[in-house]
Amino acid sequence: MSADAVKPRISVETPSRVLPREEPANPLIRANIWVAVLAFGVAAAMAMMQAISRANLELPYRSASMYYMSVTAHGVLMALVFTTFFIMALGYAVAQKENGSIPWPRFSWAMFWLALAGVVMAIGTVFAFKSSVLYTFYPPLQAHPLFYIGLTLLVVGSWGWAASMIVAWRRARAANPGRPVSLAMHATAANAMLWLLATMGVAAEMLFLLIPWSLGLVKTVDPMLARTLFWFFGHPLVYFWILPAYAIWYTVLPREAGGKLFSEPLGRMVFTLFLVLSTPVGLHHQFQDPGIPAGWKLFHTFNTMIISFPSLVTAFTIVASLEVAGRLRGGTGLFGWIRTLPWGNPLVSSVLLGCLLFLVGGFGGAINAAYALNSVVHNTAWIAAHFHLTVGSAAALTFMGAAYWLVPKVSGRELELKLLAKVQPYLWFIGMALFSFTGHIAGLQGLPRRVFATSFGDAAQAHAWQTLTSISALGGVILFTSAGFFVLVMLGTLLAGERRAQPPIIWAESLGEPPGGYRTGLWDRLGLWFVVAVVLVAIAYAIPLWDLLHLTRYGSPGFKPF
Amino acid sequence: MNIDLYERIWMWGVGVVLALFFTSTAVAALGHQIHPPSHVETIPPGQALSDPRFRRQGVSLDQRGRVHARVVGLMFTWLPPEMTLPADTPVTFHLTSIDVIHGFQIVRTNGQSMVVPGYVSQFTTRFAAGEYLIACNEYCGVGHHTMAAKLHVVPASQWKSPAREVADVR
Numbered sequence: 210m211s212a213d214a215v216k217p218r219i220s221v222e223t224p225s226r227v228l229p230r231e232e233p234a235n236p237l238i239r240a241n242i243w244v245a246v247l248a249f250g251v252a253a254a255m256a257m258m259q260a261i262s263r264a265n266l267e268l269p270y271r272s273a274s275m276y277y278m279s280v281t282a283h284g285v286l287m288a289l290v291f292t293t294f295f296i297m298a299l300g301y302a303v304a305q306k307e308n309g310s311i312p313w314p315r316f317s318w319a320m321f322w323l324a325l326a327g328v329v330m331a332i333g334t335v336f337a338f339k340s341s342v343l344y345t346f347y348p349p350l351q352a353h354p355l356f357y358i359g360l361t362l363l364v365v366g367s368w369g370w371a372a373s374m375i376v377a378w379r380r381a382r383a384a385n386p387g388r389p390v391s392l393a394m395h396a397t398a399a400n401a402m403l404w405l406l407a408t409m410g411v412a413a414e415m416l417f418l419l420i421p422w423s424l425g426l427v428k429t430v431d432p433m434l435a436r437t438l439f440w441f442f443g444h445p446l447v448y449f450w451i452l453p454a455y456a457i458w459y460t461v462l463p464r465e466a467g468g469k470l471f472s473e474p475l476g477r478m479v480f481t482l483f484l485v486l487s488t489p490v491g492l493h494h495q496f497q498d499p500g501i502p503a504g505w506k507l508f509h510t511f512n513t514m515i516i517s518f519p520s521l522v523t524a525f526t527i528v529a530s531l532e533v534a535g536r537l538r539g540g541t542g543l544f545g546w547i548r549t550l551p552w553g554n555p556l557v558s559s560v561l562l563g564c565l566l567f568l569v570g571g572f573g574g575a576i577n578a579a580y581a582l583n584s585v586v587h588n589t590a591w592i593a594a595h596f597h598l599t600v601g602s603a604a605a606l607t608f609m610g611a612a613y614w615l616v617p618k619v620s621g622r623e624l625e626l627k628l629l630a631k632v633q634p635y636l637w638f639i640g641m642a643l644f645s646f647t648g649h650i651a652g653l654q655g656l657p658r659r660v661f662a663t664s665f666g667d668a669a670q671a672h673a674w675q676t677l678t679s680i681s682a683l684g685g686v687i688l689f690t691s692a693g694f695f696v697l698v699m700l701g702t703l704l705a706g707e708r709r710a711q712p713p714i715i716w717a718e719s720l721g722e723p724p725g726g727y728r729t730g731l732w733d734r735l736g737l738w739f740v741v742a743v744v745l746v747a748i749a750y751a752i753p754l755w756d757l758l759h760l761t762r763y764g765s766p767g768f769k770p771f
Numbered sequence: 772m773n774i775d776l777y778e779r780i781w782m783w784g785v786g787v788v789l790a791l792f793f794t795s796t797a798v799a800a801l802g803h804q805i806h807p808p809s810h811v812e813t814i815p816p817g818q819a820l821s822d823p824r825f826r827r828q829g830v831s832l833d834q835r836g837r838v839h840a841r842v843v844g845l846m847f848t849w850l851p852p853e854m855t856l857p858a859d860t861p862v863t864f865h866l867t868s869i870d871v872i873h874g875f876q877i878v879r880t881n882g883q884s885m886v887v888p889g890y891v892s893q894f895t896t897r898f899a900a901g902e903y904l905i906a907c908n909e910y911c912g913v914g915h916h917t918m919a920a921k922l923h924v925v926p927a928s929q930w931k932s933p934a935r936e937v938a939d940v941r
């Protein structure tokens with residue numbers, strides 16, 4: 210590795226006292242961040258109580274219906290609201306950096322309010338105990354119609370964002386013919402296209418099945434069709450969460466760590482591959498489902514293996530970029546560069562700790578996706594433990610780190626409570642390690658996920674879980690403390706941070722950029738790759754869906770056992 | 772594209788690992804016929820309890836002497852709530868639900884399947900002698916965490932086998 214070829218440049222960016230004009234999209238970016246932070250705070254508080262409840266410990270107001278309401282709210286607020294709004298904020302920031310402004314600002318504001326109205330509707334029915342169907346809302350459990358309508362509005366609002374990102378990407382290309390857009394813009398546009406493709410599944414499920422059924426316009430719904438459409442959406446959803454985190458790892462982390470991005474051209478390939486491969490894999494969530502022949506499950510299993518390729522390339526690039534940074538900071542020896550990384554910078558530590566947790570999550574994911582092994586872990590506590598490492602750490606912790614970096618830039622205020630921001634990622638790491646490690650083991654020992662209490666009428670087989678769920682509850686309390694720190698830093702900064710001109714967003718430089726700069730290549734042609742993605746999805750889903758539709762199917766009426 | 776030598780080595784390594792994954796999965800699935808439960812059969816969910824396939828829940832022998840277990844899931848119990856099966860003998864489970872989705876999970880084994888109203892799930896497995904807990908692993912409502920059944924597995928020699936069925940109900 211030719212790190213010595215690069216001149217050391219460790220950025221010392223200090224805010225200046227002269228306030229520049231506010232960038233036009235900043236209020237919109239802040240509005241999205243507000244929603245994300247508030248959703249996150251509420252969801253984290255509920256989560257701590259869930260973790261405690263699963264240890265069979267008494268709490269005020271603890272009851273089964275409270276638990277399932279809470280898990281619904283936590284899942285929706287974390288997985289669908291916090292993530293989506295933060296990703297939208299990040300996307301607008303990228304587009305504004307790229308072109309100086311965002312396309313159609315008033316339309317974007319309208320879409321923001323639409324999405325927010327949808328969230329308020331949906332979550333309102335959850336808090337009213339009318340929609341305890343969990344964030345996967347599998348029929349024939351039936352929620353209040355406004356739950357489905359609200360979530361649909363959230364998706365429609367996010368389509369507005371996606372359209373805006375694609376237009377921003379096109380404008381950036383048109384402005385510099387022959388030159389690639391920034392890697393951050395490329396990643397954002399690929400993610401927006403992926404999102405448009407993915408949400409077709411859930412939109413179809415909502416519009417054709419669940420909304421008419423919950424309104425009483427049709428009597429029954431086929432649960433298998435609904436599940437299949439849900440997971441058409443559900444797997445690419447996880448890439449919708451993780452791609453913006455990868456974008457931060459590629460385009461922000463190297464510079465913050467004091468180095469350069471190791472291989473930018475491969476980064477472009479990675480994001481394009483995700484666009485192409487994310488969707489034709491959803492059946493790996495339905496391994497245990499009846500009604501779907503084994504052959505198609507196997508086909509989706511093979512696709513799933515292929516999609517680990519871009520993630521594994523990312524693993525190399527990120528570690529290599531970090532090594533460049535560590536060596537520029539004077540690190541020597543095989544591992545000495547790890548010590549010299551700026552572990553006190555909350556963006557860097559968030560990402561590094563998130564990556565460590567993600568490493569474990571990745572191994573677990575390979576087991577979940579294994580055709581034969583899935584039967585051991587499906588729907589056990591293992592699964593919840595697994596995705597708290599992926600979306601709950603790699604994505605969420607990166608977003609928190611990114612917020613420490615981004616919020617000052619879009620608010621013109623200095624980060625407040627810096628000490629809490631420094632400690633917070635480490636607390637998350639410790640809490641998550643306890644929560645997740647025990648959850649994995651309990652899952653292997655057969656503890657189902659999504660249960661209010663874990664004693665199963667004092668069954669002998671359930672005794673083994675008690676110690677594990679107790680440690681997990683401790684992890685939950687530490688996680689909640691960490692989440693509280695994050696929310697405090699955000700509120701402090703947004704409401705009371707000292708106003709100062711902030712250094713602008715600057716993307717990481719690329720190591721080994723040719724003298725005249727990069728030229729556009731095959732991986733930059735996202736429109737073409739989008740078409741390829743559509744074709745792959747058609748191959749993977751057309752026949753299984755056709756077969757399902759041609760079974761003699763019996764629909765189900767709705768049930769509200771909550 | 773100009774790719775660093777180490778990175779190229781890494782990518783080839785990843786390729787080799789993925790090829791191994793492919794082969795092992797293909798050998799297990801296509802060679803040894805190890806598949807997750809993927810039975811395709813439908814049933815009117817509201818009438819499942821009077822359907823010939825599930826009218827009598829529990830353990831039975833078909834005409835060829837193979838062991839079957841028919842289980843119906845409903846909020847918040849499994850029917851039957853208790854079963855006794857012979858050890859080291861293949862048992863075919865047939866499962867359906869009359870209301871919402873449930874998850875049939877024999878704790879600490881790999882025997883499990885989603886149980887979806889309108890569909891019949893099926894898988895075949897064998898057990899070591901012992902006491903097993905059958906839990907519900909898919910959220911089905913406010914009593915989900917109480918939905919459990921007992922499975923006793925006794926040595927085949929001590930197992931009291933039920934009479935063979937007169938006609939085979941699939």
Ligand code: HEM
Nearest residue numbers: 253256259260284287288343344601605658659660685688
């Ligand atoms: C404060 C930190 C957190 C704690 C203590 C926590 C804890 C929990 C617990 C105890 C459950 C219920 C598990 C079950 O009953 O099976 C749960 C579910 C879940 N959590 Fe978290 N969590 C945290 C953060 C997050 C984050 C950051 C995300 C994603 C961005 C997330 C996403 C989810 C999802 C999607 C579910 C599944 C709900 C379901 O099964 O329907 N959590 N969490």
Ligand SMILES: [Cu+2]
Nearest residue numbers: 443444493494
């Ligand atoms: Cu998936």
Ligand SMILES: [Cu+2]
Nearest residue numbers: 907909911915
């Ligand atoms: Cu259940």
